[in-house]
Amino acid sequence: MRKTISLLVLASIGFSCGFESDVESLSIGDDFISSRSTLSVVDSFTVSMSTVLIDSLTTSGNTLLWAGTYQDPEFGKVTSTGYYELGVPGSADVQEKEVYDSLLLVMNLSPQYFGDTTSLQSLQIHRVTQELKGDENSNFWNRSKLAYDQNPLGKVSIRPKPSGKGKVSVRLSDELGQSLLEMLRKKEETITSFEKFRGYFKGLALVPGNPSSAVLAFPCDSSMKVLLYSHRKGLEKEVFVNTFPVGSKSTFFNNFTADRSGTPISSISRQILEVPSSKTNNRTYVQSGIGLVTRVDFPTMQQLNEMDRKYVLLKAELVLSPVPGTYRQIKLPSQLVLFHTDKSNRVVSEIVGDQNSTLAANLVVDRLYNEFTSYTFDITDFVTTEISDSYFDTTHGLLIAEPSQVIGASLNRVVFSDSKNSAWRPVVRLYFMHYNL
């Protein structure tokens, strides 16, 4: 009997079990089953758009000095003045008999430009009369403006090659050249130490002259230098060059300005006052350097918290299309990013991906019809976070701009279409999995 019981116990353990051969899963039977999940995409949420002018953008720390002015059909007259500090020659040996020849500013021309470069571009070099100090964090802002001597040290007319590349040299004032040579000859402390020199010679300003129809870019690196030519009289003429490099990589900056009169956004002034797209021709604007950004809001997204069926938000995408015809001459920026913003249009933080990677929307170009030329932003985290407390705060929006490392260093611009234009309207696509437990 005991064995019988142990047999029963043993068999009970194995009772509900069995084994089967490997069977692949087939679609046989799919008509029978009622799924408890539904995947769907909804693109009917309203996207409202406006343009915000950021009060100040930091433009220091970039690699290019921009100088010139151009007329943008969408953004008005855009002007940039570049400022930089002049350094001192590393070692100088100037003798008594040395005779001054000339003083030249030599720069490389970057292939990047804005405007029309088919005609002569005039550029003036001025002596800055105000110290290049920046703010308490040594930042320079796009609206920072420094005083400079109204009499230019030199002028040049540039005719950019079609390739865009080239070298530019500007003959600078002989008066300055002679005094610099004199200081070098006397080995004055002012010219042997950069710290002293920057107090004496505050810097150079690259100011657009007349005529100017383009904003040109010059790399602010070792290729940008002031050359002091001199010679010694002897049996043969010996030529000497003393080089004044860029003084500090951290103190050069660009002052970008725009005269928007006559454009739909002429009224924009303060950051806190966004201008809705309805007042700007159903368009919104992004212009780096100047500080124009597009604000996007989702006024109806509170509905997400009122849905009948449970759901997981799989993905949220925002697709914005530029207005065709606004980017014929000036190419669209290749990447745009999103920043969190609040009711005062403050730039709260950049929206990043996993491990703080940049979560940029790349430009997709539809070369054939321009119809699908657009930027697609991943706003999954933004929406998920906003709805996580069952309340979608509609004062929380998104600002669209170029990535922060680029925004102060270019004049790239985009004109977006708002929802009035059905062909290029903004779309927010929400992918859901609805489910029943």
Added chain:
Amino acid sequence: MRLFARVIFFLTLFVPGILSGQNTMSPYSVFGPGELQPKGFGRTAGMGHAGIAISSDNRLNNLNPASYTGIDSLHFILEMGVNGKYSGFLSQGNSLSGFNANLAYLAMGFRITNWWANSIGLAPFSHVGYDISTVKYVQGSNLKSNVQFKGSGGITLAYWSNAWKLTKNLSVGVNTSYIFGPLVQEEYVSQSELSAAYILTRNDYFHTFYFDYGARYQFKIKKLDVALGAVYAQSQNLISGFNSTLQNANLTTLDSEDGKLSKRKLPETMGGGISIGNERFTAAFDYKIQRWAGLRYPTMKGVFRDAHNYAAGIDVKPWRTRVANKFYQNWNYRTGFHYYSTYLKINDQPINGYGVTLGFGIPLRNQFSQINISVEAGNQGTTRSGMIRERYIMGHLNFTVNELWFIGKTFF
């Protein structure tokens, strides 16, 4: 007792590992409580599963709880069975086949007094095991997603039967069963472009008492033993709880729900049977109806209809048992047929089935114990209207072990 040891040895060989809980692979098991398992042990398995009117003599018959009064007073009977089933499925050009095996049941029976007998056992009520893949569109887009449904589990009955002999001819019985077991459905949703991967798991677990009743009336017509049997169970609630979860691909639970649900019912069941025989043969015919119409279960589409089952079988012993017999002359030979309409009607297509059985009863050294082997070939469903046809061959191996139980007399 040595025989028991051998049975154990044999089982450990035959049911290796006993790994997964999956006992069927029929897509039809997605419905309701799963694929219903036929009742009955080794003898009736060879007789087309007919036997409501058959008595339990040296072999238990759980088709009718009244049958146990036929147990010989000195005997303690143990029934144990193993099933192996090879199935081929066909639907709209897709085919699928596979084998699965499991320990089917375990039961014992004994008589307590002249008029009172008992049996206890474990038997499957239903099995669930399916794996169905579908491709669906993400609504509102042309993206496709994959959804895979995996079902497992099944319902098991643990029963205690009481049979009473009311008169010389009439016995009645009642099964008190405890129904338990999970029905599990996992739904794997994946969409690669959205890098979405989620698992919805629904686990319905049953724990409820269930009662069914039987009666058996036997008499003689000339030299023939004739018996009439009837079984009945009223519709009963399946008390169940459920646990439902949503998990992501890292198996982090995102949402879950626990609850009680007693909406599901087991149907009212009625059956009748007749058997005719003498010591050389037994013939049986059964009819059974399960009133499924109007019942509903979760995670399935479609509605139920009443299920009917017809079964007929015969058990023959061509030679009288003699010591001088050749081995096969001591065997029982059985055959039978059953036809059934299941409780399913899908796309207006009734799902019906039939099976033909062939069986042998091989006596063991103690002549009351038997090894019963049966083979059933069957067909269920149809390929019409996009349905699935299953063709199967099922082997069934049963041990009926009789022990002389001397303490039985003094038990009460």
